[in-house]
Amino acid sequence: MKCPQCVYVNPEGVKFCLNCGNKNLDPNSPTQDSNSLFYEFAHYVDMVPRFERSVEPKFRNIFSRVFKNHSILEAERLFIVGTALTTPKIDEVKETWPKPWLFARIFIFALIAYFGLFLGVSVFKNINFLPGLIIVGSFAVPITALTFFWEMNAPQNVAIYRIVYVVFIGGILSMLVALVFFNILKHNINPITIGIVEEFAKIGTVIFFVRNLKYKFVLNGLLLGAAVGAGFAAFETAGYALRALLSGSYRGLYSTLLWRSFLAPGGHIAWAALTGAAFCGVQKDNKFDINMVIKLKFLRIFFIVVLMHALWDSPIPAIFPFGQIMLMVASWILVFRMIRIGLKEIAEKKGRLTI
Numbered sequence: 393m394k395c396p397q398c399v400y401v402n403p404e405g406v407k408f409c410l411n412c413g414n415k416n417l418d419p420n421s422p423t424q425d426s427n428s429l430f431y432e433f434a435h436y437v438d439m440v441p442r443f444e445r446s447v448e449p450k451f452r453n454i455f456s457r458v459f460k461n462h463s464i465l466e467a468e469r470l471f472i473v474g475t476a477l478t479t480p481k482i483d484e485v486k487e488t489w490p491k492p493w494l495f496a497r498i499f500i501f502a503l504i505a506y507f508g509l510f511l512g513v514s515v516f517k518n519i520n521f522l523p524g525l526i527i528v529g530s531f532a533v534p535i536t537a538l539t540f541f542w543e544m545n546a547p548q549n550v551a552i553y554r555i556v557y558v559v560f561i562g563g564i565l566s567m568l569v570a571l572v573f574f575n576i577l578k579h580n581i582n583p584i585t586i587g588i589v590e591e592f593a594k595i596g597t598v599i600f601f602v603r604n605l606k607y608k609f610v611l612n613g614l615l616l617g618a619a620v621g622a623g624f625a626a627f628e629t630a631g632y633a634l635r636a637l638l639s640g641s642y643r644g645l646y647s648t649l650l651w652r653s654f655l656a657p658g659g660h661i662a663w664a665a666l667t668g669a670a671f672c673g674v675q676k677d678n679k680f681d682i683n684m685v686i687k688l689k690f691l692r693i694f695f696i697v698v699l700m701h702a703l704w705d706s707p708i709p710a711i712f713p714f715g716q717i718m719l720m721v722a723s724w725i726l727v728f729r730m731i732r733i734g735l736k737e738i739a740e741k742k743g744r745l746t747i
Contacts, residue, residue, distance in 0.1 A: 453489060453491070454489055454490075454491060454492070455491070455492075456491055457491040457492070457493040458492075458493045458496045460493070462493060462494075462497075467494055467497070470494055470543070471552050473548035473549075473551070474548060474549055474550045474551030474552065474554065475551050479547075479548060479549045480547070480548055480549075482547075482738070482741055482742060482745065483742055483745055485546055485547050485548070485738055485742070486546055486738075487546065487735050487736070487738040487739035487742060488735070489731075489735065490543055490544050490546060492539075492540050492543030492544060493543075494539055494543055495536050495537070495539035495540040495543060496536075498535060498536050498539045499532065499533070499536040502528060502531070502532035502533075502535065502536065503532065505524075505528050505532075506525070506528045506529055506532060509521045509524045509525040509528055509529075510525060510646075512524075512525075513525055513642075514642070522637070525645075525649075526630050526633045526634060526637070526645075526649070527630065529629075529633065529649035529653065530626045530627070530629040530630040530633060530649065530652075530653075531626045532653060533653040533654070533656045533657065534621075534622035534623075534625045534626045534629075534656050534657075534661060535559075535622060535626075537618065537622065537656065537657040537661050538555070538559065538618050538619055538622040538661065541614060541615045541618040541619075541661075541665060542555060542615055544611065544614070544615075544731055545611050545612065545614070545615045546611055546734070546735060546738055547609045547611060547612065547738065549606065549607070549609070549612065550607065550612060550615055550616070555615070555616075555619050558601055558616055558619035558620060558623070559619050559620075559622055559623040559626075560623060561623075562597045562598070562600075562601060562616075562619060562620035562623050562624075563620060563622065563623015563624050563626065563627050564623065564627060565597050565600075566590075566593045566594045566596070566597040566620055566623070566624050566664075567593070567624055567627055567628070569592075569593035569596060569597065570589050570590050570593035573589040573592070573593065574589060577589065583701075583702040583703070583704075583705040583706040584698075584702045586701070586702070586705050587697075587698040587699070587700075587701035587702035587704075587705065588698050590624075590660075590701065591663060591664075591667060591694065591697050591698050591701055594617070594620050594621060594624060594660070594663070594664040594667065595617075595664070595667040595668065595671065595685075595694065597620050598613065598616055598617045598620050598664060598667065598668040598671065599671055599680070599685075601616050601620075602616055602668065602671065602672055602675070603675075603680040605677065605679065607672065608672065608675065608676060608677050609672060609734060609737060609738065610669045610672050610673045610730065610733055610734035610737050611669070611731065611734035611735075611737075611738075612672055613665075613668035613669040613670070613671055613672030613673070614665045614666075614668060614669040614672075614727070614730055614731065614734060615665070615668075616668055617664040617665040617666065617667060617668020617669060618661050618662075618664060618665040618668070620664050620668070621659075621660040621661040621662070621663060621664030621665060622660075622661050624660045624664065625652075625656045625659060625660040625661055626656075628652075628660070629648070629649065629652045629653065629656070632648050632652060633645055633648045633649050633652075636648045655716055655717075655720065657720065657724070658716075658717075658719060658720025658721070658723045658724060659701075659704065659720070659723075662720075662723035662724060662726075662727050663697045663700065663701060663723065665727060665730075666693055666696075666697055666723070666726055666727065666730060667690075667693055667694050667697055669693075669730045669733075669734065670689065670690045670692075670693035670694065670730075671684065671685070671690055673689060673690070673733065673737075674687045674689050674690045693726075696726070700719050700722065700723060703715075703719060704716060704719055
């Protein structure tokens with residue numbers, strides 16, 4: 393259906409233009425209020441006609457929209473969800489696989505900014521660019537991965553300002569909790585205790601945020617867990633990058649940022665996302681109870697994550713070729729499995745509404 397105002401070709405059935413927002417796309421349709429317009433948009437929030445959607449977790453389907461052209465309005469519309477007035481009702485939520493694309497744009501923007509800062513330091517020898525280089529280099533990939541999780545959050549009930557809050561407050565809070573336990577266990581620091589302490593600190597922080605019954609979906613736990621993990625990973629990378637710089641090695645600084653950024657999505661971000669999703673899968677629509685953390689459904693995922701974290705920090709990945717990369721792949725296999733579980737949960741809840 394072509395918009396008479398901007399000539400944008402919209403999917404059949406929409407009542408307003410997805411490019412310019414023109415509400416008179418269909419002259420025969422009644423005027424809608426702003427809230428119902430949002431629900432209309434919720435059906436097309438990823439701007440994909442229904443026949444392009446797929447419930448199968450095939451990479452060619454999930455990432456099919458990354459290299460397509462998107463208008464600024466499409467990006468802006470993604471940021472309006474999650475508030476009290478713009479959260480879709482459960483019957484408006486799609487239980488099929490979303491097709492994220494904004495995360496790739498975020499990565500490109502961050503890469504351009506990093507390259508500019510890199511030129512300022514390496515070519516123009518201006519040390520004023522160093523703080524920006526470390527910050528952008530540390531946050532670029534974690535924020536990119538987090539944007540992917542945000543786009544995959546089908547319920548669309550978490551506002552972007554909340555995500556920013558969790559990244560900063562959740563990230564630093566989880567690091568401080570970990571430091572407390574590291575001080576207690578300072579004579580027993582090894583890969584296993586590191587895995588237990590850091591994953592316990594992150595899931596404790598995630599539980600603090602998801603204990604509110606507003607965030608009751610598995611996909612909510614996946615997103616908020618990824619937010620805590622992204623903050624943790626970015627702050628940790630910034631610390632290691634600063635250490636490398638203070639050692640007097642620019643090469644060490646660049647390699648630290650590059651290698652840790654490459655591994656970031658399969659480490660703290662994926663692990664915290666998995667445990668967060670597992671906890672929400674246990675809590676569901678119930679009020680928080682401390683006994684939820686000893687449920688087998690949660691403990692199974694938590695111990696798998698701790699095991700992967702321990703293997704990650706052990707000498708094994710250094711001895712075994714591509715060990716950490718294999719752990720990354722394993723982590724994301726579990727992530728996509730958890731996304732599938734989250735989408736099935738939505739389908740089941742929608743099914744109960746029709747009974």
